[in-house]
Amino acid sequence: MKIWRYDDNIDTDMLFPGKYVYTCNTAEEIKPHLLEDLDSSFSKNVKEGDLIIAGKNFGCGSSREQPVIGLKFVGIKAIIAKSFARIFYRAAINQGLILIECPEAVEAYSEGGNVDIDMEKGKIIIDSKTFSFPKLPKEIIAIIDAGGLLDYTRKKLKRK
């Protein structure tokens, strides 16, 4: 498992340039351009189960959801950041991508450190230190458990 470390204010243009927004929609089309203007090695080398650790305001900017779809598709297990921008946070819930807001854990992490996440207990273990993060509200867990917002909506429509 590789940990990709990024700074504060990683914006949606760095995660997925605007010039592709109206031409790349599927996960396969999105993948080669993921993080293109931030880290050109990312899309070639990212592997299923990798983590991203970042600073504050991750995903700020546009309402574009391609970064979330792409990061979920390549198998990013979770993004741990000091904070997330709100539309990006919603987009992640909608696609079932795990985001963990835990500034203390980000501060504690240094290159080469070992990171374990226990989603059930809401804990991150970095080397030997344990950090807690708040559990998501039940309304949000229901969306994630359904496999994302569209599957959640489909189930709701069927029930009606």
Next chain:
Amino acid sequence: MEMTFAEKILTKYSGLKEVIPGEIVTVKPDHLLTHDNTAAIIQKIKPELDKYGIYSNSLPIIVLDHVIPASSEKTANNHKIIREFVKNNGIKNFFDIGFGICHQIVIERGLALPGKLILGSDSHTCSYGAIGAFSSGIDRTEAASLLLTGETWLKVPNTIKMVLRDNLKSGVYSKDVILYIIGDISASGANYCSVEFHGNIDQFSIDDRFTIANMGIEMGAKNAVFFSDDITRKYLNFIGISDSSYNPIYADKNARYFSELQYNLSDIPPVIACPHTVDNVKPVAEVSGLEIQQCLIGTCTNGRFSDLKIAADILKGKTINSGVRLLILPASKDIFEKALKAGIIETLVKAGGIILPPGCGPCLGAHQGVLAPGERCLSTSNRNFKGRMGCKEAEIYLASPATVAASALYGKITDPRKVIKK
């Protein structure tokens, strides 16, 4: 319980007796805005649309503005798919290419009104706070779900009260105010929060308020609002909306705020956001003299009649520096027409400006003014992210229309007070 604007409006739309920050509520918005991304949105839910249909044909507002006229076969086909969807579903509010930028259309067509709740699959949907509405950006997937069900969840936000005191000095505009605030509290300073503007706001026209609310997202805000007042009422009357067709919502006097910030507007000089974050804000005077190759006046942030007039007043009878390309992007057809009649377009063209069709143009780097490596652009738009205008080795600076017009004259970043007659 005394409530903030966001708490009151979310109480109303959730049908609950009261709500508290952090609570998750289900709401049915008055409108859902989508633009060129409508094609991708409807493709996500094609089987469901066939089976269940859309929730309501008066919920969507669809405006083609992001890549207009189409730049490629793919974007042309997106537009075609959207036109067919509009026709087949009898969508009531559809604006094809040429009408203008979606946020401008929503306001000038009276679709955003005080006390209304609007969501949109564009981050600058927060603009309608200019008119006293609660509006916020969502992603495409959520827009798809809303098209089918008409409802979604919102977390009741904390609210920041921003009190604007005193008056702006000559050469300083609403764009300077919002850049200054973002520079002060940072690009995440209002993250997840609702922002209310209080204080001496009657010096701000609807155009000014639009610029400020538009950039609420650049400090992370969920929404940013100016309460409806006489200026709002007069604007709405002017576009044919009677006072009885809406019910404004105001924060209660003793509402509980997460924080309160005070700004003395007379302390604010012309400012500029330097690469590559919107909160990297400095006085224009600190970076003056820096050479620029492209200037952009327009977009949903600053493409209104008053913005074009400020630029024309500075450029009248003059010619821009030969090292600079000046792109002009009126925010709508109505603004374009009004500027034509007033001679503003003629002034700008004579000075060396290139007029682009009313749409998003080069702001998101898709077409019409993409930058080359090493180039520097000074723009009235809202984002200066690396790569935003199509090239990661270019630099984008953000400022008011006056600063951009003055800088175009000299080919260098210039304090507008140098050219503004007092």
